[in-house]
């Protein structure tokens with residue numbers, strides 16, 4: 001029934017994560033709860049790792065998609081590196097036992113303190129996004145007596161054909177250095193004494209179902225690598241970013257390109273280029289996937305509190321809300337919702353909404369659901385940009401997180417209590 005990860009399926013009419021009934025998870029850990037499948041996570045990582053086998057390549061998981069320590073630990077054990085966007089994320093990598101030498105640091109606003117932290121831990125590379133950032137990093141590294149390895153995030157100006165909030169490679173976006181300014185920026189970087197120019201990177205957007213824009217971006221990066229090489233600036237890695245999409249199950253949605261197919265085409269182009277004009281120069285290929293590693297590995301498990309039948313709409317009011325999962329209201333994202341137990345009642349059309357005092361607090365609209373108050377629902381494909389984008393709005397504690405491994409389930413983040421939420425606050429003396 002579920003067309004998503006094979007690790008979530010109905011057994012005797014009850015949805016299971018691997019060998020564990022989600023009804024049991026709800027009983028044991030309460031709701032709302034994020035439930036992840038370990039096998040699904042490892043399979044997704046393997047789709048990258050297998051396609052990279054025998055090559056000089058590194059998969060740096062973009063951990064902003066889901067940064068639970070248990071997830072990071074599982075991926076680190078598989079050899080993953082990490083793409084971070086803050087000092088806090090670097091501390092998470094360290095806490096999870098990840099290797100800082102496999103960390104790349106993206107983002108347009110790196111602070112001095114974040115640069116110092118990353119230099120202290122000798123990360124693999126800073127993905128620099130502007131000229132002022134180059135100068136700041138050069139100064140910070142110099143003051144510490146260190147050299148910072150850098151890559152420039154180049155904006156290849158290709159249209160990723162995705163939602164405007166998640167398209168990042170167009171001229172109008174805040175990210176990266178414009179393609180036409182890249183050569184000059186590299187020349188500037190190469191002259192700064194405390195920087196070592198090692199690579200080039202891009203990230204053109206998220207939830208890309210087709211790899212054509214990524215291959216177009218690759219061609220543009222290769223063009224720059226060739227030009228830089230002719231000026232004596234020799235790059236040692238090429239980082240194509242993340243962005244491969246997943247199937248959310250909306251009617252009419254195109255199928256996402258399989259990761260292996262995309263990597264096959266990408267490596268074929270790189271091999272052809274190297275055979276033709278880049279022979280003998282080793283170049284490591286780096287990927288920064290987020291959603292395609294964790295997106296379909298998790299569901300958000302929630303319980304129906306009330307059914308409310310209005311004049312124009314029926315509402316299914318659940319205990320999860322926009323503070324737990326903001327993708328629908330933030331990006332108008334369509335996410336599939338299904339009952340945990342099938343065939344309990346007649347289907348009716350509902351808007352699935354949470355308890356938060358905002359009209360924007362909805363999870364799904366106009367869905368045929370056979371549910372009653374007290375039933376459990378799941379939101380599928382909630383593993384990426386779910387928990388990491390959650391908030392405490394309305395003094396709601398964040399959901400618990402559980403990882404299922406075969407027939408075992410393990411709570412990897414406890415549900416927050418209200419007292420946790422105001423622990424850092426105080427009244428005036």
Ligand SMILES: *Cc1c(COP(=O)(O)O)cnc(C)c1O
Nearest residue numbers: 062106206242243288289290291
């Ligand atoms: C968010 C992000 C990614 C991951 O994107 P996905 O679409 O989740 O694969 C990779 N690189 C950078 C720089 C990002 O900001």
